[in-house]
Amino acid sequence: MADQRPDWKQRAARLTLETRAFIDGRYVETGAVFDCVNPATGARLGRIAECGLPEVDAAVAAARRAFDHGEWPHMAPRERAGILKRFAALIREHNDELALLETLDMGKPIGDSTTIDAPGAAYCVDWYAEAIDKVPGEVAPVDPKLVGLVTREPIGVVGAIVPWNFPLLMASWKFAPALAAGNTVIVKPSEKSPLSAIRLAALAREAGIPDGVFQVLPGGGATGKALALHHDVDCIAFTGSTQVGKLIAGYAAQSNLKRTWLELGGKSPNIVLPDCPDLKKAARSAAAAIFFNMGEMCTAGSRLLVHRDIRDVFLAELQEAARQWAPGDPLDPATRMGAIVDGVQFDKVMAYIGLAGQDGTRLLAGGKAALPDSGGWFIEPTIIDCPDPAARLCREEIFGPVLSVLTFDTPDDAIRIANDTEYGLAAAVWTSDLATAHRMARRLRAGTVWVNCYDEGGDMNFPFGGFKQSGNGRDKSLHALEKYTELKSTLIRL
Incomplete structure (x- = not known):
């Protein structure tokens, strides 16, 4: 019987790379580009769109419109869940392609990217799709003349700045709970490994995620800084070094005191x-x-x-x-x-x-x-x-x-x-x-x-995050939804 295992070198040679940013439902060119290099060979894979302040402003404006006037935050949770489950299914359908992008982009073994990274991202999106309509609010015990409700609402525009070591998986840990909760999300992948996030944007659109709700801005530190300083971004979720995490927290403080969640370094x-x-x-x-x-x-x-x-x-x-x-x-x-x-x-x-x-x-x-x-x-x-x-x-x-x-x-x-x-x-x-x-x-x-x-x-049931300078907040589990929602108390006098 012939060997049915994929020839990954042949697949890599046939692969067509998407290198543009994804803003308001479409791929767009930018004025600047940067090289994407295969760490296993030193060869250039392609020239990636580098997003500056104009692209950040355009993406934030689209995310704000989609949040303030669009349907996504107001959908019934089951309807939002259905779209996210289609998104997860498309990630599974394109498992090998996404895994190959991870391996070419940041050098991880194909045996890991096909069995851990890509399947893990699909599982994460699926998990939050299943969870979102199972997180109830509260009826507070108050004076009998009142009805007291405690509810969670989406926080708004979320900027997700994700690292290069697990590009696809770490991105999913941010965007999946944020989208499930009804937010609009701008993903800023690392300039060292942007390919899987760029490809993911097309799958999000194919799944039915509305324009402006899921966007991808490739770029370096200046792109992340612009997101963290932007007054129309309501939340920044960052995974990376402690040194950069401190800068992100400072940018949030300098601007609009946006909620800032940091998953940082370790010496375990x-x-x-x-x-x-x-x-x-x-x-x-x-x-x-x-x-x-x-x-x-x-x-x-x-x-x-x-x-x-x-x-x-x-x-x-x-x-x-x-x-x-x-x-x-x-x-x-x-x-x-x-x-x-x-x-x-x-x-x-x-x-x-x-x-x-x-x-x-x-x-x-x-x-x-x-x-x-x-x-x-x-x-x-x-x-x-x-x-x-x-x-x-x-x-x-x-x-x-x-x-x-x-x-x-x-x-x-x-x-x-x-x-x-x-x-x-x-x-x-x-x-x-x-x-x-x-x-x-x-x-x-x-x-x-x-x-x-x-x-x-x-x-996904276990929260992930650290003490001390390893950061704050938690990825994974229902606890991650706390990062992307605001609590509201409503008191009604009878």
């Missing part, structure tokens, strides 16, 4: 206690926690805390597991780790690796550029021993396949080291003792804590 601790139920499994999980998606994850388990009694055995298992993450061609379905998104990020990660040897740190594995003849940006899975938790490698978010290993002696030591960070996005604990698991999970200052696993929970 992965704690392995001596009673870990399965060291081999924990080591494989620790490798996946940092090397999946090339380490370009805000939840990456970038700090591995190992108890001294099991350190040597565990590190041997970890180094063996790391060898399974050798970089390869992202279009090869067998590849587990692809390319770094661009040369800027590659140089940043390599500069951090260059710190190995300082502050007592020591390179244990990797540390070199890989596949130099490809023309792209690849880095070996890298493990660095860090005796001092205060070392830069242990404190700063690297956003690459670089794991810092720390040693501790007691659970209290582990908690102290784990919480000694400006971040608080995620954490994990490996133990056979249920009471220990509960106690440590309670003490860890993180928005998500995994026990005897890492990065589980693709289910």
